[in-house]
Amino acid sequence: MAKRIPEPVVQSYREVLRAALPASLAVGTFAVSIGIVARAGGLGWTAPAVFSATTYAGASQVASIGVITGGGGVVAAIVAGILVNLRYIPIGISVASCFRGSRLRRFVECQVVADVNWALAHQGGGRYDRRILLGVGVVMWAVWVCATVVGLALGGIVGDPRRFGLDALFPALFVAILVPQLRPRRNALTAVLAAGLALIVIPFVPPGIPILIGSLAVIVGGRRRA
Template structure:
């Protein structure tokens, strides 16, 4: 009797399909970023250029939250701390990238949260083509959403009216639930990360608290290294 289980790797076409759904959320969230950054005096060009180059909602919102009150140094620090989560994510996916150092570095630029989670096959393995496809769809959606947000910026309550301010936490919860569904071994890091975040948020700003909670990912990384040894 033939198995009806789908193949473990979806490839580029599957990545484009998955990325289309993620791109919708990215587009709506980018509208919020564009409107909020324009309202804080970034002008028309800076928000769009930022989305073109940075392409990270969490880092860009961290910059937005600190630039007006904490100065340039604290803004760079906050964004850097938020982006530090890509260190364990990059280590996890590195074994499935190809080529020399330069090519692997270029392939690593496709690493974003939604694509990384969608490309995870379990057991520390990743579908690199799915990763590429999912990110390729999200990037133009993120930039286009930012541009639209800048145009709609005069409506200061736009993101709250449309509920766009809840998209980021909702997206990360969905990604977490998907990871837990794929592998029950992810439960301990998830629970520890949640506990660390709850404790640290009482004493630290949001960015450092979230980075501190990401240390729990070391449990999963240690497990995968032991399994590969």
């Protein structure tokens, strides 16, 4: 019998970079698309770039930009963006133990938490790898901002980014990260319940809320076995 040596989950920062590469492709093309849409919507250069750097949340940026370029009001655009972002409250609670040190340090570090690095950092059973969370997060943030600027530059040249199927990259990435997390069976059943709930409510609630309603599935799935 070989002795069991507790292995670190991630060996080196090289592995962090390896995890960041495919994620950066999806995140980067998403940001390029946002840049293109923002430029086409006449929002200028600086504001969309600052938006990416400070909000760093694709779905909520899309929601706000969509409302504004669709002729909606400022308040509606802000409310839409916030609703889409609310999932970061439970997400933040789930990774709270990854952050250490002073309040200021925790505040700054947690700003790089996004869907993709959060999901990649999940080691199962609610444990998260701090190095993946922060390492991939910082790389993704840099890619996010640069790619937005590239998109702004491309806006007006390439037309609709959906022509190249780029809008399928994000769901494909989510599915690819999801599938290995469907074990044990309880995870799969809860995920199916969440998917169903989210789909059913899409026509009835504002964007962003379906994901929150879907996450209520954890209440059913997370009960202790009788």
